[in-house]
Amino acid sequence: MCWDGAVPLRALPRLRTLPVWQQDTVIALGTWLIGLLVYVAGIHQLLGGIDANPLWIRLTELTVLCGLELLRRWVPGGLLLACGVLAADITLGPSLPVLIVFTDFLYAATLYGSRRTSRVMIGIAVAATAAVVVAVAALSAQWRQAVLAALGCLPFLITPVWWAANVRQQRDIADTERANGEQLAKIAELDRQAAVGAERARMARDLHDVVAGHLSAIAIQSEAVLSSSGTNPALARGVLESVRENSVSALEEMRAMIGLLRSAQGDAEMEATAPPRLAELSKLVESARASGLRVEVRSTMDEQGLPAAVDLTAYRIAQEALTNAVKHAPGGRVVLDIRRDGGVLTIEVSNGLRRDRPTAEGTGAGLGLLNMRERAAAVGGTLSAGPSGTDWLVRAELPVEG
Template sequence: MSELIRSRRAWLGAHPLVADALTSAVLTLACLLVAAFQDSYGLPGKQPDLVSGLIVGVVVMSLTLRRRMPVAVLAFVLVGCLTLTALGYVPMLGPAAAYLIAIYSVASHRGLATSLPVGAFGLMLFIVSMALDGYWFWQAVSNSVLLIGVWWIGRSLRLRRAYLDELEARARRLERAREADSRAARAEERSRIARELHDVVAHHVSVMTVQAGAARRILHRDPEAVQDALSTIEQMGRTALGEMRRLVGVLRTEAEPARSELSPQPGVHDVNGLVDQLRETGLQVQLWIEGESRALSPGVDLAAFRLVQEALTNTLKHAGPQARAWVRIQYADRQLEIEVEDDGRGLVAGLGRPGGNGHGLVGMRERVALYGGDLRIGPRSGGGFEVRARFPLEVQ
């Protein structure tokens, strides 16, 4: 039931003309019922009849257009009120309520340059009409205060809407800026990953070239050595081809010129050295490598090392001086699992916010996604921060 009510409210909010038409119709019916049983309290004038009912109905129903044409609706309501006064009818609730709503609509849907003079003119006519209708002085004063209060409420709501609209616009601008920064970070990380994969592929191609040259020189002298060299070339070629496919997939911008030197890229076997370096900085790190170690594809090997490196770097930066970290690398049958945890205050430092600005977290996601893995980054149960990744391994 509540869902139905919310959906209908949302629909009416998206169709203000229909909402105002329904409100005007209900208000018209209520005003006509009140006018039919109205007590004139001894005020001079004609009692409500069919003519006055028609005028009241038309005046109140004009509020349907109060948001689109508030000034015109106010003018129409004024004409209706003056018509009833000129015909000598006693004051009725319907026109008075329509007049207050029209004043509110002008203040709520038009700027100060329009609503202030229109409201002042309406107040003057309101005072004159009350004097003609025989109201007492204090009644005229209280009704005037009511009219001014209605105008002020409409003006305040307009200012509040403008303020909320500005906040929403600012939030949209910030969201677009954050998305642009995130795209730039992803592009930067992909470019860096592509350069590293380029080095991996170039290394394998270099080995293939050397092996092919050696095989050519000993082709007639040592056929068995040639067979070994060809097997190595075949294996290297397949590995290089797989890495090349990933390189084409991750590269989104123009590749930078290849670096002249082909320095070896780090891998899981270098995590021990990385942990020793961080221990020298004062960070307490414990490392476990579980399962039977195996040869990994160069891309996965590099991605796993970079993930541990980035996670421990974030721990060093954000976890605090007394933090401890734990690294677990597990070789499973078909996957490589990596867990990096700390007991610091990484979440407080902002690392746990989704879509954070840290480019390192973006790089982690890009690397793991590149090899079809899963990644979880977030607060650790019991305090601290954790990074959990899973890389699927090809069956040899």
């Protein structure tokens, strides 16, 4: 009588929510009451005839066996004790209630035992059924009796073990699916964290480019105007125009970034701001010249044929390199060389090192250099920065195809 199965538990929907010892107590009391009714009705004899044993002996067997139901999850100890009660019952004459309760121990041993125990229980059930059939066939010499014996073993040996094995298989499948679900949830959370980290790094790079590029140029150009003391109005006006242009560009880029942050899908009412490209490199050059640099541009390529990601990356690298030159080598000469050789776009920005602080740029640990390397790596390229003779050289190689 397998009370843990799906059909009986539909009648007792709250049994699963009880503690284990309470579930086993309910099962023990239920089987004892059913067995009591069978004994009182006098239909407990399996071999027919009249039972010569007093009722109290049968009830004692039943009570002991039902008491062992509290140990049904203790495998194989509970099953071995139940086998002892079954042996005593067979000696007195096999009775239906004891045999029915014993089937629950077979069920529990198969379901709650180890995997090895479960496999052994299946083998024992098959072997016991075969042994009963052979024994009956040998004693009765009639094949019909053997068939009846096999059918008699079906509900008491095969069914509880098969049922428990099926429930155990479904439970293992559910546990596996639950574990897989937890692992997928962890992987999804790690992917989410990685995506958030990558997005934060991208936003930090963009913000740094806006702040370090435009605002640094504004600060340096403003200082140049203040130091001129009004001796050259035309120069002062040109520098102020560059300051205004840098301010407007910084505001536009900051406005576009804030708009993207406020709406993940973008606002339909917001004006779309195109990302800067190498075609707008002249603005960077004019801003650097207004800051006091002597910039020489060498470009032998058509910027219109570049992929958008490579075009933006090249622009940002040139912007950051010119900004560093303005900060670390003010008033110096800068050579900006952009060329395309086959499927590789090469950007080189070189400027002379100041003798009073020759290693100002040489540490390579600044955030600007890190951003440039990350941008180059993002499109599959490489970037190097360091002294090259008497100059400081930033060299980026970006693949144009693939």
